[in-house]
Amino acid sequence: MGYQVTIKNIAEKLGVSISTVSRALSDHPDISSKTKKAVKELADVLGYKPNQVALNLKYQSTKTLGLVIPEIMHNYFSTVISGVEDIAYDNDYSVVICQSNESYKREVVNIQTLLSNRVDGILVSLSKETKDISHIKKIINNKIPIVLFDRIIDDLNVDVVTNDDYKGAYTAVNHLIVKGCKRIAIYTASEHLSIGKNRLSGYKDALCDNNITVDESLIFYCDTYLDSMKITASILKRVDRPDGFFAVNDMTAIGIMMTAKALEIKIPEEIKIIGFENSISAGITSPGLTSVDQFGYEVGKEATKLLFKRIKNKQNEFLPEKRCIKTKLVLRNST
Amino acid sequence: MGYQVTIKNIAEKLGVSISTVSRALSDHPDISSKTKKAVKELADVLGYKPNQVALNLKYQSTKTLGLVIPEIMHNYFSTVISGVEDIAYDNDYSVVICQSNESYKREVVNIQTLLSNRVDGILVSLSKETKDISHIKKIINNKIPIVLFDRIIDDLNVDVVTNDDYKGAYTAVNHLIVKGCKRIAIYTASEHLSIGKNRLSGYKDALCDNNITVDESLIFYCDTYLDSMKITASILKRVDRPDGFFAVNDMTAIGIMMTAKALEIKIPEEIKIIGFENSISAGITSPGLTSVDQFGYEVGKEATKLLFKRIKNKQNEFLPEKRCIKTKLVLRNST
DNA sequence: ATGAAAGCGCTAACAA
DNA sequence: TTGTTAGCGCTTTCAT
Numbered sequence A, B: 001m002g003y004q005v006t007i008k009n010i011a012e013k014l015g016v017s018i019s020t021v022s023r024a025l026s027d028h029p030d031i032s033s034k035t036k037k038a039v040k041e042l043a044d045v046l047g048y049k050p051n052q053v054a055l056n057l058k059y060q061s062t063k064t065l066g067l068v069i070p071e072i073m074h075n076y077f078s079t080v081i082s083g084v085e086d087i088a089y090d091n092d093y094s095v096v097i098c099q100s101n102e103s104y105k106r107e108v109v110n111i112q113t114l115l116s117n118r119v120d121g122i123l124v125s126l127s128k129e130t131k132d133i134s135h136i137k138k139i140i141n142n143k144i145p146i147v148l149f150d151r152i153i154d155d156l157n158v159d160v161v162t163n164d165d166y167k168g169a170y171t172a173v174n175h176l177i178v179k180g181c182k183r184i185a186i187y188t189a190s191e192h193l194s195i196g197k198n199r200l201s202g203y204k205d206a207l208c209d210n211n212i213t214v215d216e217s218l219i220f221y222c223d224t225y226l227d228s229m230k231i232t233a234s235i236l237k238r239v240d241r242p243d244g245f246f247a248v249n250d251m252t253a254i255g256i257m258m259t260a261k262a263l264e265i266k267i268p269e270e271i272k273i274i275g276f277e278n279s280i281s282a283g284i285t286s287p288g289l290t291s292v293d294q295f296g297y298e299v300g301k302e303a304t305k306l307l308f309k310r311i312k313n314k315q316n317e318f319l320p321e322k323r324c325i326k327t328k329l330v331l332r333n334s335t
Numbered sequence C: 001a002t003g004a005a006a007g008c009g010c011t012a013a014c015a016a
Numbered sequence D: 001t002t003g004t005t006a007g008c009g010c011t012t013t014c015a016t
Helices: A007-014 A018-025 A033-046 A052-059 A075-090 A104-116 A134-141 A165-178 A194-209 A225-237 A250-262 A280-284 A296-311 B007-014 B018-025 B033-046 B052-059 B075-090 B104-116 B134-141 B165-178 B194-209 B225-237 B250-262 B296-311
Strands: A064-069 A094-099 A121-124 A146-149 A159-163 A184-188 A219-221 A244-247 A272-277 A290-293 A322-325 A328-330 B064-069 B094-099 B121-124 B146-149 B159-163 B184-188 B219-221 B244-247 B272-277 B290-293 B322-325 B328-330
Touching: A007 A018, A007 A033, A018 A033, A052 B052, A064 A075, A064 A104, A075 A094, A075 A296, A075 B094, A094 A104, A094 B075, A094 B094, A104 A121, A104 A134, A121 A296, A134 A146, A146 A296, A159 A165, A159 A194, A159 A296, A165 A184, A165 A194, A165 A244, A165 A272, A165 A290, A165 A328, A184 A194, A184 A250, A225 A250, A244 A250, A250 A272, A250 A280, A280 B250, A296 A322, B007 B018, B007 B033, B018 B033, B064 B075, B064 B104, B075 B094, B075 B296, B094 B104, B104 B121, B104 B134, B121 B296, B134 B146, B146 B296, B159 B165, B159 B194, B159 B296, B165 B184, B165 B194, B165 B244, B165 B272, B165 B290, B165 B328, B184 B194, B184 B250, B225 B250, B244 B250, B250 B272, B296 B322
Parallel strands: A064 A094, A064 A121, A121 A146, A146 A159, A159 A322, A184 A219, A184 A244, A244 A272, A272 A290, B064 B094, B064 B121, B121 B146, B146 B159, B159 B322, B184 B219, B184 B244, B244 B272, B272 B290
Antiparallel strands: A290 A328, B290 B328
16 A cells, blocks of 8 residues: 555644544534635645545445456456446446456355455356355355346345346247258257256257257357367268357357358358357358347346345345346348 | 454454454464364354455555556457456455546546555556546555556656557558558557557558658548448548558457448458457458457566566665567458 | 544554 | 454544
8 A cells, every 4th residue: 555645644734633634524514614624725735535445444335346257358248347337336336346267266266355355245147167156155144235147046045137048049049940940059058057058948949839859969068269169160060960050159159150161161051150149249250140139238237236226225135136138139141 | 244253253252352363363373272273163153254344454455456447348458457367366466447438537536446445556558538647647646556558658657568569560561561552541549648659650660661651641540440430431432542451459450341341342352451459359250350469468467567566665766667568460361 | 613532353562 | 371452544422
């Protein structure tokens, strides 16, 4: 810490007590206007700013929210951050962002750091690795307000904000079928996160409703660009290769697209591809990537609103709320 | 804040003093092993975690760095963040990330918040709007260690880490010339930031060294995707349209590319394009975008190392250090 | 209208 | 081996 001015410094220079300075600065009615003026002027000259650390201790509140996300790099999470920050700033709160980098261990450390720093509430989107949720339960037990979003685990007694993953997936797969696809592959996330489970259900139900039997050999657990680049070539070389692909996020879809282009497979004529996210990237590939918009900004906003509701109502235990943000299929030329 | 356990709670339940608890928890040699055991066990059962806010006040140090960047969304800044976090975590520090959203006002507020929260050091990449740097001077006057990176203003007496913008630009423009371009446009940032100034110099010098006279009508102040999409069409429709484009960042370059493709202008046959950043996006367009790699991760790491040097050497005033991270032209099919 | 003192949670110098 | 106390910066109750 630097050499910052305190009310004690001001009090000494002015020959008054620290309580007078404190009151003068907060315009307490008891203080004479002369004293106020003197104090405020000196505070200004010295560049006094209240020590927030002291105030946090005093008030037992930090006016800070913790936000734990897997990776800032993801366009989706960047938009979530904006939503969170906007609502937080409206409420005069700061936001501390932590990246778990998809590591369970780091996620636990992040959350512990936030708890130690006594943030007033925590927003979490779980890492891919997270199966044990005792660290989340700890937050709940400590009665720290918490909201999970996007990457959640069901059956946890907390507020959650998710996308309508089921419907998003259903609509996307249905669109592929309408466009003529018969063999549709899905690149999805592990099913322990509800995001993986629900999208897979949407995929399966869309197939069933169109009288297409689910072919387990078309279900791939793959959700990164690099992995997609790794596994797609061999899939595209299969004699019974898929004619449609639905991927869990845009970069995974783009991995499929890049591989197909390298193999000179025509999109959308020979294969069609849909992503999930509707990131900037979806708009700059050739062809453009049809993608399910997740409205990350809205997710961030809703989650933060829910969190503030908890923060401001801590006394009475109320039932967990679940919010679901609608998705929207954005059509481009990959389908 | 929640209902978290304090050493006082432990002390009361155990009938000892809080100092005993404090010492027991930190394995002080004076404390008997029985007492230690009892204290530690109870602490464990109750889920005691030290209140970092109290420690911050006590130690006059928060073990936290502040990082102010224009926009998290930019791939470049995401990579910088990773570099910063890695070095910070190596030193047992946390990082608080603030977005200025390219707003001077927000930048000032961010920095004030960081100062009030008594972070131990601050890393800043200035917003586009920032011309007045009194808020930066305030940090310096307060003797808070600070390092500027990427978006800096010259002649400020602080440590800075930049890319070799001049050379990066020179190399890129030279490459366009080698590839046969005669009329090269630059889409650049305002010159009040050294990044704009230096890249423009590199551009001009590369032209001069190849006996091409600088044509002021080919210099455009444009550095976003949206603006690029707005201004490029009319530029491409000029009879004397440029045959080469060098843009200040990848998304601006991609704006040019998308516009050219919409106008059915062939890349690289009719026009060639180079970006600056070498983001993921550069690799997924068709054609791939030739781009100057900025090594954001390295920039983040270097800046943070410099910052720690300051933090750990606060007593003696030493001269500001300037670090320059090399760039590298990554060739793809847009040139 | 102002000062003294307690307290937020913790550590550490000093006492015992 | 353990307890008491002061202090980090601030607010606020209680005295004056």
